Each structure stands twice: as structure tokens, then as C-alpha cells.
Amino acid sequence: MAVSPSAFDPAAETARYLAMLPPEVHAKATAYTQGGHWLLLWSAVVAAAVAWLILRSGLLVRLRNAVERRRRRPWLVALAVLPVALLLETLLTLPWNAYADWWRETAYNMTSQPFGEWLGEWALSGGIALVAMSLFYLAVYWLLRRAPRTWWLWASGVAGAFAVIALLLAPIYIAPLFNDYSPAPNGPVRDAVVAMAEANGIPSDKIYIYDGSKQSNRYTANVMGLFGSARINMSDTMFKAGADLGEIRAVVGHEMGHYARHDVLSRLGLVLALILAGFWLLDRLFEPAARLLGAANVRGIADPAGLPIFSLLLALIFLVATPLTNSLSRWAETGADNYSLRIAREPDGIAKALIQTVEYRAATPSLIEETLFYSHPSVSRRIRNAMEWKAKHPPAPARAAAPVSQP
Template structure:
């Protein structure tokens, strides 16, 4: 295959699965999204200007201050109410950019009332949590007026980490129903994949993402014990097969295994330090430009619209940096999926279905500036190049199924001499294995997938051997390349 397979031609074939008008529509949606970044920033600055000139936050600050010195509480209430006021004034723009426009392109079927209700719930949560963040930030400004921006990185990291930890547990279930992947071939395959690479196999969920979006997608969210891989039900409504699931879930497992969430959180914290350093220098001229006459300085929460306007402009300018950092993680997750599960065609088939909301073949400069995922055409090209470099003579799905049928519920014993005192391996139907020694025992989880039998004990890395069919029998090939024949016996034949 490596000599005859043309990766470029295969890529073109995948992209040609969509007609030219579908590609044109995707390009129009994507290019319009680029302009939305600019117009959205201008709307945000305009709303900040209107709030500043109205003096509403200055009046609220006076009222909350009263006769008692309660700067922390004042900062919390003023910040929380600013978030609400800002959202209300920005609502017409949000309706257009977040609901009406995706609706026109067929990317959502959600009714306006449902979108508005979810937006209101999200606003309450954002106001409560955002109020806490800004209250802590203004406390830093008051306590360390010269170096507050340096400490802001730790504060940002702490809030990102808390949000990542608690999001899957308390926030995401408010908007969607998450259920363990249902019993069947998909769940069996995903569980086997998880065990193969040491990812918790009980953290694979399907959620009703079609409530909000018609986009073909999956994600990884959470931190430490709350982390999980979740597939939108839209994947299956659009006909995802086992190969696609392996490619997509393998990608999400890459995010989990390589701790991309922590990596991105760390980078965002460093960017926050840089942004707040510039805010410290730019706040006074920005306040004069916006006409913030009643604001008493950077430490005044009534000046939050000024701070917000400066941050908006800075992060707009930083779009290429942020996009590129996330794109690197996404590219790494693609490579993880290909290297661990070798499903280039499954990944490619899934990627084609994402073109409707992300144009497939942008220019290189456009991709660097705006794309937080590698361009679909480039991702498919890399998958096909992987396929050319790693030819697979035949699908391993049938081999895996036959091996599971033969091995599970049996004692698996190598005919070659085993280490002293080591008995045969017992593979149980619940996915666990057990092995008895003369002076103890070993146990853990197993997976038969991708033509390999992988054993993983608690806290240990998977130990894998290639499954080989030898006539009517079986063999296991180790890293030394030697295939040892396997003897299968009923469990009851094992004494003791």
C-alpha cells in the first residue's frame, strides 16, 4: 500500500464528498466568522463606552459603599451587575451572531426561546462566578498596586482550574443530559480503546448536543476525577460508524492523556499576566478616552468597563497567538489518535462532516490567524500520509471480535515456558483479568483491540502483545517479535 497509495489523491477524494456549493457555503460561514471577531470587539467596546458614560456603575458603587467600608463586597456586587448590564446591552448582537446566523446556515435547530432561556441561565452563572473573580482581582489591585498584574496569573489559573473541575459535575448537566455510552458495539469498542491506553473506561459519555447545535462534534472536559470524554448525539444522527468513533474518540483521548486542558490553562494564565500588565499601563488613557470622569482609578470597580474594553482589544490582537496555541494541541490529539488506534479513514470521514462550520482549505496565513483547529483539508492530508506510511493489510475488527470470542471466559496459557511460578491468564467477561502465581497474584483490566491484547494493572502502563491467528489456533507476539502459541482451556480446569 505504501507504494501504490496516493495520499494527495485520497485527500481530494474525501473533500470531493461534498459538492462545490457545500464548500462555498462553508467558506462563506467561516469568512463571516472572521469578521464577527472584529465587529464583536467593536460592539463590546461600544457597550463599555455606553455604560461608562451613563455613570450607572458609579451610582451603584456609591449606594453599595454606604457608610461602611466593605470594598470586597462592593467589588463583587458592582462587577456582577456590570456583567448583567453588559449582557443585556449586547443582547441584539448576541442574538444575531450566536443564534440567528447559525440558524441561517443550518447549524442549529434550537428555538429562539430555548436559546434565550439557556442564555439567561448562563448569564446568572457567569455573573455569580465573574463577580467572585473580579472581587478577588480588585482585592489584589488594592493590596499590591504595583505588582497586582503579576499575581493575576495565579488568580486566573485558580479560577480556570476550579471551572474545569466543577464544570462537568455541576454546570454542564444544567444544559445537557450526559449518559454513559449505551451497551452495544460502540460502547464495547470505546471501553476497549480506553483500557488500551490507560484512560478511565467509565468516563465515556453521550450527550444531547443536538439541542443546541447540529455540528458533528465531541469534546473532553473536566479535570482530574471529573474529566470525561463526551460525544454529541449529533455524531450518531449523522451516521458515525465504528471507524469514525475510533478516530474521533481517539482524538479526544489524546487531549485527556496529554493533559491539554492543563497546558492550555497554563498558557492562558501567562497571557492573562501579559494582558493585565498592559491594562496597568493603559487604564488611565483608556479611561480618559471613554470619558470615565467618575471613576477613581484602576482600583475602582466602577471602572470595570474600561478594563474590559482594554482586555477586549488586547485579546483581539492576540487572536493569532491564542489560535495557534490551541491548534498545536488539536494537531497533537490527531497524531495521538492515529498512533494509538490507526484509524486514518475513520478520522477522515469524521472530519469531512465538520466542514459545514469550518472551511476545509483556507490559505496558510488565514489558518494561522483565525483557525483554532488545523484546517480540515490539512488534517485529512496528514491522516492519509499516515495511512501511506503505516499500511494495514486488513481491518483488525474481525480479528478482534474472533479473539474476544475465543479468549474471554477462558484460561489463556502460552505454550512457551512462562516465568517461574506464573500460571495461565484468566480473562473474565467483565473486562478484568486474573493471574495466580506461586507467591501471590496479579489482576487488572484488559482490552482486545487493534489486533492487540493489552493488560493494565492499577497504576501501571498497559502491557500489550500482538494477537496472531495461526491456522485454527492463536499466538501472541511480544516486543521481541516472537509469536508464542496460545493454549486455551476452560476456567474450571484450573485447580485452586
């Protein structure tokens, strides 16, 4: 079927794709997505309430004093107080997390996971985070004692080291604790993926399918890991939704785009720049914040009993930076879409896949909403981009179907 550029109208094609979903589906998606923006704000309110509660209880100060009465070793105080502070934060935010991550997701039919199973995974990930964050904060408080004026600089370096280690280890040791990852089974999907990988210099043994439907009904794929551990994962929800080969090629092309563009690294760079700025700000804001929260018995920023103030400020700084991190993310997503169009040449595959994501990312936000809250360009913008590409690249007679059917 030849499409002449003059007869093909990208705007009309975009509207046709969006009209594939009935208005009530779009309305529900808007309610879900806009409610999600409010969750960001409420999370900050919950974080503030939790910090206030822990400080008011005086538990950390009493623990600090008890350890000091036995031995006046600052590292021993940190070793005792920091894990307890982190454990209290984790436990006190459980009701909120259960609402936001499980109850609300269930209400919107975004997950079919039983609560007990969700709770088990929450405990597992919380336990891992508790160990990792305890080690991280032990290093940070050591720096706070050793270099009171320049700690924020060194602590950012420590944060970078922790982030790199976490990214390297996550696909190999962490992700398999929650899901089964396996290479695509022999068949047309595997053939298509391998052909695309080989044509673009990406190791084809780094493409996995995982049982993402266990936690979420979202139609999704991702790139995980860093350097040697980097890999592309496709959720089985894609196959349950009946994705055709064009969609799979388009989605894998998009993820290969992230892989080839090293988007994990650029995101890491931005996060580390934010942490550096955040720690510097924290150094200046700690005292006023402590006064505001009535933490009279906390002796200053280097006192581990002040950890709730420390982590609250860090959370607020990251909240304020959300539009910045989202903007970098949208830029990377556009790059990955264009990479997919270039190597997979499946504009309709991209459009069909994107329509499946509307239920959790409403398709037509206002520009201000998209700028502030969207980590991906809106589906309407992305489909329009694919259709503009299609208008400029009418399909050749010997269409790229050949690599798909090769064994």
C-alpha cells in the same frame, strides 16, 4: 484489500475525500467560516460600544457615590458596583449574542434550537457567569487596593485558582444543567470504545454520549474537565449523521489523544500566561483608555466604577492574542490526530469524520487565514496527514477489527 504504497497517492486521496461534498456545500462553509472571523472583530466593536454606553450613563459612578455617602467602605462599594456593572454588560450584549449565537447559526442551519430555549440557556449560563465573575472581580479589586503596584501578579494567581475550580466543577455541576450525559449503551460502539480505552490506560467509564443536537447540529466530540473530573464526550450528532465504527474509533482516539496529552492543562497554562501579561498591560493602559472613553469620574484602576474599561481592555488583549491561542490549539489538534492514527489505526475513519466538520470549518483556507483564525488545522491538511500515515502503514492482514466485535 492490500494497498501497495507505490499505488497509493495521499494527495489524490485527499482530493477524493474533499470532492465528496458538492461545490455549493464548500462555498457555504467558506461563507460561514469567513463570516465567523469577522464576528471576532465585530464582538470587539460591540464590547467597546457597551463599555462606552455604561460609562456615559454615569450609572456606576452614581451608585458608587450613593454607597459612599452611607458608609465609606471600599469593599461595600465593590460589592454593590461590580455585580451591577457585570449585569449591565451581560444585558447590553444580549442583542449581539442573540444574533451571533442564535440567529446566524439558525440561518446557516447549524442549530435547530427554538429562540425561547436558547434564551433560557443564555439566562442560565449568564447567571452562573455573573456570580462567578462577581466573586472573581471582588478579589481583583481587593488586590488592586491592597497591592496597587503588584496586583496584576496576585490577580493572575486568583484567575488560575478560579480557572482550575471551574474546570474541575464544569463536567459535574455545570454541563449537566444544559445537556444529558450518559455512558454509551451496550453494543458495538461501547465495546469499541471500552477496548480502546483499556488498551491505552484510559478509564473507560469516562466516556459519555450527550444530546448535543439540542444546541447545535455540529458533528463534534470533546474532552472536558481536569484531573479526576476529566472525561470524553461524544455529541449524538455523530450518530445521527450515521457515523460508522471506523469513524467512531477515529474520533474517540482523537479525544483520547487530548486526554492522554493533558491538552486541557497546556491550554490552561497558556491562558494563564496571557492573563498575567494581559493584567500587566492593563495596569499600564488603564489611564489612557479611561481618557479615551471620556470616563472623567472614574478615579483610577482601583475604582469598581471603571470595570467596563477593565473588561474591555482584557477582551481586546485576548483578541490580539487569538493567533497565539489558535496556534497552540492547532499544535494540540495535530498531536491528537496522530495519537488517534497510532491507537485506532483508522485513517479513513478520521477522513470520513473530518468531512462532516467541513460545514462549520471550511476545508481549504489560505495559510494566513489558517494561521490567524483556525483553532484546528484545516480539514484538507488533516486528511492529507491521515492519508500520508495510511501510505506508510498498509493494513495488516489480521486488521484491528477484532477488539470491536468482542463483547
